[in-house]
Structures are given as structure tokens and as C-alpha cells.
Amino acid sequence: MTDSADVLEDVGAFTADQVEILSTQRVEPEWLRTQRKEGYRVFAETPMPDTRPEEWRYTPIRELLDLGSLRLSGERPAITDADQLPAELSRLIGAGGESAGQIVQVGASVVQRELSEEPTSQGVIFTSLEQAVREHPELVQRHLATAAGPGEGKFAAQNTAFWTGGTFLYVPAHVRVALPIRSFRWIDEVSSSLFGRTLVVAEEFAEVALVDELASGDFHAPTYSNGATEIVAGEGAKVTYVALQRFGRGVRHLTTDRLVPGRDAQITTVYVALGSDVTRADIQCSLQAPGAHADMLGLYIAEGTQHLDHETLQDHIAPHASSNLLFKGALMDKGRSVFRGLIRVHPKAQRTNAYQTNRNLILSPGARADSLPNLEIAADDVRCSHAATAGQLDEEELFYLQSRGIRYIEAMRLVISGFFGEVLEQLELDGVRQELIRAIEAKLYATRQER
């Protein structure tokens, strides 16, 4: 065995040739082909992380993800009739509330897209990322993979090399899109790999909300989702991004998400992790401009043997910026969660306000929550705090509910819904909030059915 074989691991279907093939098939511009190849180089040269680095300590990704067992997702033809969509996906789309537009990706391809008249006439662009590369190359080139590129680790690099389909949302200056826009990503094949990518660019004082819904049926063998999201908000813009993850069993979902709010801009994110066997979401907000603000919210429910890991960074580079993070999780059975959050305040980031809270509700003796909040502060005039708690369903609380005739599992459902209320009430979009509540209830009811 040579030295290089130690470094170059089994990449399975993820070969350099595949990158060339998919770029050539799409007749991509040279800059993108180069970007993909750079992504591939970093992916191939970076070993699979073991559990030695702190950020992978609680998620043994080498054991959980075997790239050699996977293949790339196949292309899917565009569809004109909703009947042609997988039935479960149709139901999900139907259950979503009102929207200004929607895009649907199945496997490697975006198969459906629509944007209502008003935002279209206002210059809003909402297409697959592939289409945006063809139609708005300068716009895409300016932002794509600038925040979630190869430099962000092996998996962001892999996505940069292999993404297909994708979602691109551009909102011109001073345009406000009142209704949320929805993007659905569906995995339809066992052992396949979906590389989704979302790029949102909101110009000055624009306002928009995007809901990314990730879902699939259950799979009997490991199946892979590797996503990346970049959200760039210009001066005074207001962007809400909701990621609702409802993958089925078997799915390993990794995502590398980067938020970049400009001067006086506001980005609100809500990460709701309900599905998958393994989720690893690496979410960073880079506060590079004064007055920038981020609300980073998260909810997760792990049951069975689900393993849900959220890594967050509130990176305060500019002065007078603020960020507020609240992640809450409920753990059942042998479900596990990891939350590792860092507030980093750079020397010049005076007058920073940054808060970080992670709370977990542990509902079974076999469940486990690892919570590691952290502060790294190099400025002296700041207000920062972090907190982590793990609570249990208190016997007295349970007895109180049961003494009102409420059955054990229903009592759990009620307590969990109440526990999550603190997060959901921060979301201004009523329709989206209702949808999240329904998704959470559906998960809790499904859990109940199995008992």
C-alpha cells in the first residue's frame, strides 16, 4: 500500500470522472467546472473525520456513513402534472400552506417550478440553481460557494463538486414577497445520494421567506443527503429560512449552511429535524456588518436510534451586531442529540449582543443529549451568554396530565408541544408556524402508533 492510498479513501461512485461528466452534460461555464473540480480535490484529499477532533467527537461519522456503499441519484424528467409525482411527496406538497412559488427536486433533478405573477413581475428570480447558472451566470458566480464552499470541510467540498438541481432565489432591492416560497427535495431511490444546494440572495431592504422541505420514504439501506445552503442578505434585508427535515429511515443527512446578513439585515433561521437516521447540520452565521442580526432557531425530536447533531457558530466580526440562538430538542427511546454551539466575538466586534441557549427534554432513560455551548470572546464591550439544560418529564407533571384522563403518550405529546412553543412563537409567519406544528404533531402521533 502506498502513502497516498492511506489518504485517498474509498470514494465509491464519487469519482473525479463523475464531476467532469455532470459538468459536461450540463454544458456548464468554465468557472463552475473549475469550482466543482476544486471541490472534488478538497473532498478527495480530506480524510473522513474520525472522532478525535472536537466537532466530530460525538458523531462517529466514519461508522455512520460509508460513502463506498452509495451511488449518485439518477436524473428525473420534468413533470407537468402533479399526478406524476410520488404520492407521498404530493401529499407533503399539498399539506404545505399558501406560497408565492414552489420548486420540486426529485433525485438529481428539479422536476417542477412555479412562481406567482406578482413576484415575477417584481423581478424575483426563483429557479433551479442549474437554470440560474445558464440564465443569470454573473449573479450566481458572485455568490455560489463563497460561503459554503470547499473551504468548509470535506462534505461542503463534496457538495460543491456534485450538487445538481438546486434552488436559487433572488429578490431585488426593496421588493417584499409576502407569502413564503417553498422548495421540496425528495429522495426516491435507496442507496442514492442527493446533493441539494440552496442559494438565496436578497438585495437591500428586500424581504422574503424560503421553506426548504427535505423528505423521503423509509429505506432499508443507507441513503445519503448532502446539502449546502447559502443565504446572503443585503443592507436592511429581512430573510427567513426554514429547513424542515423529514427524511425517512436509512437516510444520513449532512448539511453545511452559511448565513451572511449585511448591514442592518436580519436573518431568521428555523431548523426542524424530525427524520433521518443521522443528521449532521453545520450552521454558521457570519456577522460581518454593523447592525446585522440573526435569530437562529432549532427544534429536533430523536426517537428510536436517531442521531441528530447540530453544530452552530455565531461569528461576530463587525461591531454592533447581534445574534440570538435557541435550539430545543426532545429525545425518546435511544434517541441522541448533539448540540455544539460557539459564539465567537472578534477583537473589533464591540457592542456585540449574542445569546445561545440549548434545552433538551429527555423522555426515556436510554435517550441522551450532549450539549456543548461555548464562548470565545476577544472584545471587551459585549453582552454574551450561553446556557444548556437537560430536563426530564417530571413525575408530578405527568401525573397531573394523567389525572385529567390524558393517556401517557398523549401527555408526552402535549408536554413536547408546549416545550417547543417557546421556539415556534418567535416565527412571525403564521402559516409556516402552523405547518411546523402539524409536522411535529405528525411525528409524535406516528411515534404513538408504534407503541
Next chain:
Amino acid sequence: MAEPLVKIVDLHAEVAEDGTEILRGVNLEVKEGEIHAIMGPNGSGKSTLAKVISGHPAYEVTEGDVLFRGESILDMEPDDRARAGIFLAFQYPVEIPGVSIANFLRTSLNSHRDEDIDIFDFQDLLISKMEMLGMDPAFAERSVNDGFSGGEKKRNEILQLAMLEPTLAVMDETDSGLDIDALKIVSAGINQVKQEHQNDMSVLLITHYQRMLNYITPDFVHVMLAGRVVRSGGPELALALEEKGYEWAKELSLA
């Protein structure tokens, strides 16, 4: 003669965790529609009796039985007992952050009926009960007991009583921690609910003090000491206790 609604026979119970015996042979019968007051000093076991009737997991019954409509309920889970018609108003109602009273009550009611009540029917019912109790409908939107004053918590218990319409209402020191105005309001609420149901509802009032019995007239008064009912009588027993104190009752029990 009609079967009593509740028949407690030689009931012994201990704290499950450490085996401390609290109830040492309680005997009690409550017939349909009757109001019984159980009085006793701290540590006499009166609140434990309330919890054991409702199935609190912290206590273990070691001997004796609790019969409800002639059937033992000791093997029933707390929620089964509740659906069978037993209600416990808590001395210390529990806070459930993020769950509105309306949501909580609707979930309870659905569990009792084993089918989902129509949302509009539910709203009508809730508003009518709140009106009866002189409560502001906005109250139902607040999280259950979260940040409530002592009086609000107890009124919330009475609202639940009114909504769930049990056949046996066990009121565990509902008067504790209330000032006289709050006590009047809460007592009036219990009377209203009781009046609505007459013989369909029996009440077991557990109290340390006689003062609540100025507002709610019991048919029978029982005195508990050291885990037993030592004396039973009519409302005059409560007055005698008020006057002479529990020391008097202790002497009686030794005599």
C-alpha cells in the same frame, strides 16, 4: 340500600420510595351526591388519601382496597381512573409551559370521550363554563398554571372540574394559600359545579381548616389522625374541631 359510590376499606399505603407508612387502615364510604369533608392536622395522611385514590405513583397500597361503584380501582392507571369519573383538584397545581388551558382541556375532554369534540362545540362549552364561574375567556389562552397566582391556579382547577364533570371530585386542600376573597370565589365555584350536578357528583373536601366549610356545607365530616379516620360526624364536628383544636381530637382517639 344503594351501593356507595366510593368504599374505602382498611386502606394501608406507604411512600413507594422509602416504605414510610402513611395510611394505617382508612375506612370511608361516600354515597352518590354526598359532600364529605376530611379534616386533619399536617401529616395525618389526608392528602395522601387523595393521591392514593387518584393513583399517584409515589404511593404504594399495601393492604385494603378502594372500591369505586363496587369495583377495585387499585390496578387502574391514573388516567383510567380519571376517565372512570374520578377527579383530583391538586393542592399544588402543576405548571405546563407552552400548553394553553384551552388546548389542555380539549385534550382532556377528548380523552374522556374517546373521540374528538367538535372545535366549535368545545368553544361553546368552555365559554359557558367560564361564564358560570365568572372567568374572563382570555384566561383560557394562558399556559396552564404558568406564572399563575395561587388563586388563579385554584380557579383553574375548578374550571377543569366544571369541564370534566366527574362523579367523584376530590378537592385536596383547595383552600390552602388563598386569602379570604379568593377562598370565597373558589368555594362559590365548587358550589356552582356541585349544584349543576346534584346527585351525579360526590365531593371529598380535604382541608386543614374549618373556614372553607363556612362556604361549602358538608353532609359529613371526618377527622384523620396518624393515617386513620378517628371520628366521623355532621358539620358540627368541624365547628367543635375549630373551637377545641386537633389536640381534642387526639384525646378522643385515645379514649
